[in-house]
Amino acid sequence: MAPEPPLLTMSGITKSFPGVRALDGVDLEVVAGEVHCLLGQNGAGKSTLIKVLAGAHQPDGGTITWGGEPVRLTSPITAMRLGIATIYQELDLVEGLSVAENVFLGHEPTSAGFVVRTREARTRAAALLRRLGHPEIDPARPVGDLSAAHQQIVSMARALSHDVRLIVMDEPSAALDPDEVDNLFRIVDGLTADGVAVVYISHRLEEIRRIGDRVTVLKDGRAVAVGLPAKSTPTRDVVALMTGRNVEYVFPERPEPGARVGAEPVLKVEGLTRKGEFEPVDLELRPGEIVGLAGLVGSGRSEILETVYGARRPTAGRVLVDGAPLRVGSVRAAVAAGIGLAPEERKAQALLLTESVTRNVSVSSLSRFARAGWLDRGAERDAARTATRELSLRPDNPDAAVRTLSGGNQQKAVLARWLLRGCRVLLLDEPTRGVDVGARAELYAVIRRLADEGLAVLLVSSEVPEVLGLADRVLVLREGRVVHSADARELDEHRVLDLVMEGSPTS
Numbered sequence: 176m177a178p179e180p181p182l183l184t185m186s187g188i189t190k191s192f193p194g195v196r197a198l199d200g201v202d203l204e205v206v207a208g209e210v211h212c213l214l215g216q217n218g219a220g221k222s223t224l225i226k227v228l229a230g231a232h233q234p235d236g237g238t239i240t241w242g243g244e245p246v247r248l249t250s251p252i253t254a255m256r257l258g259i260a261t262i263y264q265e266l267d268l269v270e271g272l273s274v275a276e277n278v279f280l281g282h283e284p285t286s287a288g289f290v291v292r293t294r295e296a297r298t299r300a301a302a303l304l305r306r307l308g309h310p311e312i313d314p315a316r317p318v319g320d321l322s323a324a325h326q327q328i329v330s331m332a333r334a335l336s337h338d339v340r341l342i343v344m345d346e347p348s349a350a351l352d353p354d355e356v357d358n359l360f361r362i363v364d365g366l367t368a369d370g371v372a373v374v375y376i377s378h379r380l381e382e383i384r385r386i387g388d389r390v391t392v393l394k395d396g397r398a399v400a401v402g403l404p405a406k407s408t409p410t411r412d413v414v415a416l417m418t419g420r421n422v423e424y425v426f427p428e429r430p431e432p433g434a435r436v437g438a439e440p441v442l443k444v445e446g447l448t449r450k451g452e453f454e455p456v457d458l459e460l461r462p463g464e465i466v467g468l469a470g471l472v473g474s475g476r477s478e479i480l481e482t483v484y485g486a487r488r489p490t491a492g493r494v495l496v497d498g499a500p501l502r503v504g505s506v507r508a509a510v511a512a513g514i515g516l517a518p519e520e521r522k523a524q525a526l527l528l529t530e531s532v533t534r535n536v537s538v539s540s541l542s543r544f545a546r547a548g549w550l551d552r553g554a555e556r557d558a559a560r561t562a563t564r565e566l567s568l569r570p571d572n573p574d575a576a577v578r579t580l581s582g583g584n585q586q587k588a589v590l591a592r593w594l595l596r597g598c599r600v601l602l603l604d605e606p607t608r609g610v611d612v613g614a615r616a617e618l619y620a621v622i623r624r625l626a627d628e629g630l631a632v633l634l635v636s637s638e639v640p641e642v643l644g645l646a647d648r649v650l651v652l653r654e655g656r657v658v659h660s661a662d663a664r665e666l667d668e669h670r671v672l673d674l675v676m677e678g679s680p681t682s
Contacts, residue, residue: 180240180242180243181204181205181206181240181243182205182206182207182241182242182340182341182372183203183204183205183228183239183240183241183341183372184203184204184205184238184239184240185201185202185203185204185224185227185228185237185238185239186202186237186238186239186240187200187201187202187236187237187238188200188201188202188203188224188227188234188236188237188239189201189234189235189236189237190223190227190232190234190235191235196396197220197223197396198220198223198224198227198234198396199220199395199396199397200237200397200398201220201224201237201393201396201397201398202391202398202401203224203391203398203401204401204402205341205372205374206372207340207370207371207372208367208368208369208370208371208372209367209372209373209388209389210363210367210372210373210375210386210387210388210389210405211372211373211374211375211387211388211389211390211391211402212374212375212376212377212383212386212387212389212390212391212405213225213374213375213376213390213391213393214376214377214380214383214390214391214392214393214413214416214417215392215393215394215417215611216394216417216581216611216612216613216614218395218581219393219394219395219396219417220393220395220396220397221345221376221393222345223396224393225261225343225345225374225376227239227248228248228254228259228261228343228374229248229251229254229259229261229343230248230249230250230251230252230253230254230255230259231251233249241257255337257340258337258338258339258340258341259339259340259341259343260333260334260335260337260339260341260342260343261334261342261343261345262327262330262331262334262342262343262344262345262347263345264345264346264349264376264609265522266326266327266330267330268318268326268329268330268333269318270317270318270319271317271318271319272317272318273297273314273315273316273317273318274300274304274312274313274314274315274316274317274318274321274329274332275293275296275297275299275300275314275315276296277318277329277333278296278299278300278303278314278329278332278333278336279296279299279300279333279336280333282336282337283296284296284299296314297314297315298314299336300314300332300336301314303332303335303336304328304329304332306335306362306365307328307331307332307335307358307362308358308361308362309325309328309358312325312328312329322472322473323472323519323520324351324352324355324472327347327351331347331362339371340370340371340372341371341372341373341374342366342371342372342373342374343373343374343376344363344373344374344375344376345376346376346377346378346609347359347375347377348377348379348382349608349609351472351637352471352472352473352637353471353637353672354471355472356382360385360386363375363386375387378609378610378611378612378615379638380410380413380414380612383405383413384405384406384410386405387405387406388404388405389402389403389404389405390402390403390404390405390408390413391403392413392416392417394416394417399416400416414612417611417612417613426619426623426644426645427619427620427623427624427645428623429465429623429645429647430463430627430647438461438462438463439461439497439498440459440460440461441460441461441462441496441497441513441599441600441631442458442459442460442483442494442495442496442514442600442631442633443458443459443460443494443495443498444456444457444458444459444479444483444492444493444494444495445457445492445493445494445495446491446492446493447479447482447483447489447491447492447493447494448489448490448491448492449475449478449482449487449488449489449490450490452475452478452487452655453474453475453478453479453652453655453656454655454656454657455491455492456479456492456650456657457657458633458650460600460631460632460633461631462599462629462630462631463626463627463628463629463630463631464626464631464632464647464648465622465623465626465632465634465645465646465647465648466632466633466634466646466647466648466649466650467634467635467636467642467643467645467646467648467649467650467663468480468633468634468635468642468649468650468652469636469639469642469643469649469650469651469652469671469675470651470652470653470675471637471653471675472637473654474652474653474654474655474675475652475654475655475656476604476635476652477519477604477635479652480516480602480604480633480635481516481518482494483509483514483602483633484506484509484514484516484602485501485502485503485504485505485506485507485508485509485514486506486516487504488503488504489503489504494509496512496513496514496599496600497512499512510539510596510598513597513598513599513600514598514599514600514601514602515539515592515593515596515598515600515601515602516601516602516604517586517589517590517593517601517602517603517604517606518604519604519605519608519635521585521586521589522585525589526577526578526585526588526589527577528576528577528578529576529578530576530577531573531574531575531576531577532559532563532568532572532573532574532575532576532577532580532588533555533556533559533560533573533574534555534559535577535588535589535592536558536559536562536563536573536588536591536592536595537555537558537559537592537595538592539592539593539595539596540558540592540595540596541555543558544558556573556574558595559573559591559595560573562591562592562594562595563587563588563591565591565594566587566590566591566594566621567587567617567621568580568584568587568588568591569584581610581611581614582608582609582610582611582614583607583610583611583614583615583617583618584614586606586607586610586618587618587621590621590625594625598630599629599630599631600630600631600632600633601625601630601631601632601633602632602633603622603632603633603634603635604635605635605636605637606618606622606634606636607619607636607638607641619644619645622634622645623645634646639668639671639672640668642663642671643663643666643667643668643671644663646663647662647663648660648661648662648663649661649662649663649666649671651666651671651674651675652675653674653675658674658675659674
């Protein structure tokens with residue numbers, strides 16, 4: 176018997192935007208029941224390709240077949256009716272609606288064609304959430320009240336509420352802790368066992384080897400490799416295909432242990448507590464030092480950073496800069512004292528996406544450019560350009576809209592903002608989330624260089640190797656408690672994971 180045709184075949188797909196050829200003859204073939212991983216640096220064409228597949232973009236050329244039959248994906252509704260669901264990295268949930276309302280948005284169970292059967296929607300949503308391993312999520316709860324990880328699960332439930340045959344997952348593990356990632360993989364295994372195909376996009380190459388069957392690699396809008404075996408293709412070869420060069424996974428050299436001991440702490444946190452989120456935390460941060468906070472999502476890492484920054488009011492304790500206590504719960508006081516925050520969700524919490532690079536860099540320093548009640552735009556632009564050039568932000572165009580930049584360069588724009596402000600303490604929450612492997616090494620070098628120039632850095636990352644490779648000292652958190660503190664060289668990934676899963680408080 177002849178083999179069954181692939182579920183999806185995209186052949187010679189092209190797509191251009193003004194001044195940019197985003198896709199240049201891309202091929203992709205997906206078989207029912209497989210996990211097909213799509214790799215490439217930011218700007219390689221992955222997002223454009225999946226938007227073509229989702230019906231959100233119309234290709235300029237090429238053909239698409241579905242189950243062996245040619246199709247035209249003229250809209251997202253057309254794609255969904257065929258059984259193609261897409262879960263984007265930037266989740267498209269409606270925060271003011273309930274979980275159940277989001278799950279069935281656009282195809283609500285109704286009576287007489289117009290009366291929504293709310294109880295049925297909640298019952299069916301609860302069944303989908305149980306299937307996804309999260310029965311604790313309340314279908315009646317507003318989505319805006321959920322954590323980022325739980326919002327990701329709701330987005331998956333929405334996809335499964337349709338009769339899907341192929342699911343595209345764009346960076347699905349970005350907001351998940353290791354337990355949640357294991358649950359995600361269990362979900363993917365269950366889907367593929369039922370014959371559902373998964374197109375999986377991730378910058379974490381170790382995930383590709385764990386979950387993937389085949390790999391297609393994009394570079395500069397072209398498919399430079401199609402259908403490579405995911406588990407047997409060497410990582411070095413995949414990286415070389417993505418970047419056009421070999422990238423060694425090494426971190427910048429750091430100072431010898433104790434090199435900063437003689438310096439007075441620029442930041443001191445004493446007994447800082449926020450009821451229900453983290454127990455008393457004490458730490459000191461010296462100029463030129465990088466301290467990492469390691470722990471699972473929900474361990475209190477991000478909450479500690481936001482409390483130091485004044486975005487959350489502590490229950491007890493205090494924050495001191497150069498020995499002077501800050502007014503609690505005041506971002507203005509923290510920024511005035513020289514503290515800057517690069518938050519976890521930079522697009523939602525840090526960037527003005529439709530504004531220029533210049534305005535995004537200068538927004539915390541606008542008073543510097545005030546001249547008799549007017550804004551000196553030339554001085555603003557020159558100062559922003561100096562800051563971005565120091566970080567090698569690309570393209571070197573201060574007038575470009577920040578939304579057009581890659582993830583790594585958007586993060587550089589946030590860092591440039593605090594450089595221009597002259598901050599002395601930089602709080603970094605997931606600094607390389609959504610950043611490709613080539614740009615990560617660049618960001619590591621930037622962060623270490625800033626520290627070497629005297630900046631004090633407090634770092635949070637879900638990736639334990641990143642914390643261990645970049646930080647000088649590490650505080651390990653579990654369920655809101657610091658359970659261990661040590662020089663980063665004294666720890667390894669297995670030890671940290673043991674501590675975050677079963678750790679006991681530091682003596």
